[in-house]
Amino acid sequence: MAGSMYESQDLYLDPSIKYWVLFPIMIVMFLVGILRHNITTILSVNQSLSTGEVKESLAVKYGRLFIANKNYIPESTFKLRKNYWYDAYNSGKYLNDPNATANGDMLDPANMESTMTGMKKAFANLIPQYVLMSWVSYFFAGFVIIKLPFYLPTRFKEMFQRGIDTQNLDISWVSSLSWYFFNLFGLGGIFSLILGSNNSAGSAKDIAPQMQMAPNQKDRFNKLHKSLAEEVKIVEHSWALDDIEDQILIKYGKKSPVNNDKKNK
Amino acid sequence: MDVIELAKPLIDGKFSSLDNIERYEILEQLIVAYLDTNEIDKAEKYLKLVKDKIKDEFSSRLQKLYGMIEEAKGNYEKAIEIYNETLKVDEVNEAVHKRLIAVNIANGNRTEAINLLNKYLEVFVSGDEDAWLQLADLYLLENQCQQAAYCIEEVILTNPKNHLYYLRYADIMCCIGRYQIASKYYCKTLDLCNDNIRALYGILYTNQYLLKSKAEDKSTSDETIKALIDLAKEQLAKLYKKSPCEEVVNEFLKQ
Secondary structure (H helix, E strand, O other), X not given: OHHHHHOOOOOOOOHHHHHHHHHHHHHHHHHHHHHHHHHHHHHOOOOOOOHHHHHHHHHHHHHHHHHHHHHHOOHHXXXXXXXXHHHHHHHOOOOOOOOOOOOOOOOOHHHHHHHHHHHHXXXXXXXXXXXXXXXXXXXXXXXXXXXXXOOOOHHXXXXXXXXXXXXXXXXXXXXXXXXXXXXXXXXXXXXXXXXXXXXXXXXXXXXHHHHOOOOOOOOHHHXXXXXXXXXXXXXXXXXXXXXXXXXXXXXXXXXXXXXXHHHHO | OHHHHHHHHHHHHHHHHOOHHHHHHHHHHHHHHHHHOOOHHHHHHHHHHHHHHXXXXXXXXXXXXXXXXXXXXXXXXXXXXXXXXXXXXOOOOHHHHHHHHXXXXXXOOHHHHHHHHHHHXXXXXXXXXXXXXXXXXXXXXXXXXXXXXXXXXXXXXXXXXXXXXXXXXXXXXXXXXXXXXXXXXXXXXXXXXXXOHHHHHHHHHHHHHHHHOOHHHOOOOHHHHHHHHHHHHHHHHHHXXXXXXXXXXXXXXXX
């Protein structure tokens, strides 16, 4: 058996397989990709943010920065900010909608719209993929279409000869369904050359994120602000510039660090 | 000028072969560059290309360019009107907000500019260092040092690794007579930027003042203050070595 692996199995492929199976699959997949790119461009709606939404997300960013860099400003102004932001976060001053509840209102038009765009995108991505795959596996079932010029271990049989149930066929022969998968993964590079890197022609990697749609929680920011209020409340100030003079003097060798340590004790 | 030299042949000769998005970015830069060099007719000519492309659709980016042309012509009122109209439709467009503020500054309408900036910063509360710095400048022009100091604190909070912000803060603290804090921030500047002459002069000045002032106004010991003064003098002398004004500086340091 092992010997027969290396004897090249000469299959003679009808050249019309090349013209009627190999090229059509590739060309159709390519065209579908371009078509999909255009459809997604049409379907995608420009979502513009409102002032309130910008405000609430930037307030969160501010809180994080404040907590991280609080030690670089003098204590008096630190306290001023601490009190102000604690109140602001607690009272929801910077929130878009202070009374939002979890999951929001399903009938809220804004909510509906975002759900719809997500679904549109997912469909535009998935439907062509399903159609193409069933087209290939229905019309070109069991075709052996190309031979790779190198040998591969038997484990790749699943990958290269999907749709053909022959045990002894050499691994370097590729079936039509596998050719479909090669195109699915391989055309991404060509699309990004033609349509630009942010295209939505979609290779396999585009499908994955669409599948898990994030739950659209309306009160996400309300929770964030509440937790930031707690964080701001407990944050302590230790001025980074307290002993900066000594640090400078040590840096320029005017004062020895040992001396400084004694002093602190 | 460089922008015009580089962008003009691109737009004129190879417009259609450029990437779809890229070509309008270059075009926008070219138009702004023409406005900078006060060649308004050329800017308008190129703006037509954009207009042809988007036809009647509303675009805040195009509106911004219209406003800028009015600004360049000196019709500040018209420009303000255009920006306000645009903001009604697209309220989160940072660039248009900033243009509106800039017009008011150019117009000499400082109070209005401060109001608008405050309103802008209420929304874009984090991450916009330039806006805070601009507001600090405006407050300083109005002699409102406390408010300016607040703005600089915001910038330091945003980016605590930039020594120039500390320097600005120290200068302002100096202005309002809080020499102890000023000295600390000058030291911090020196810590981050080894040969900052302004910081050295600042340390020299503030500490000379602190040496003379009463004990309750300062938190550092006289010993440290003297050491800092010596350090500043020494470093300044070193930095000015072999420069044309060496003698003047040495003369000053001896005083």
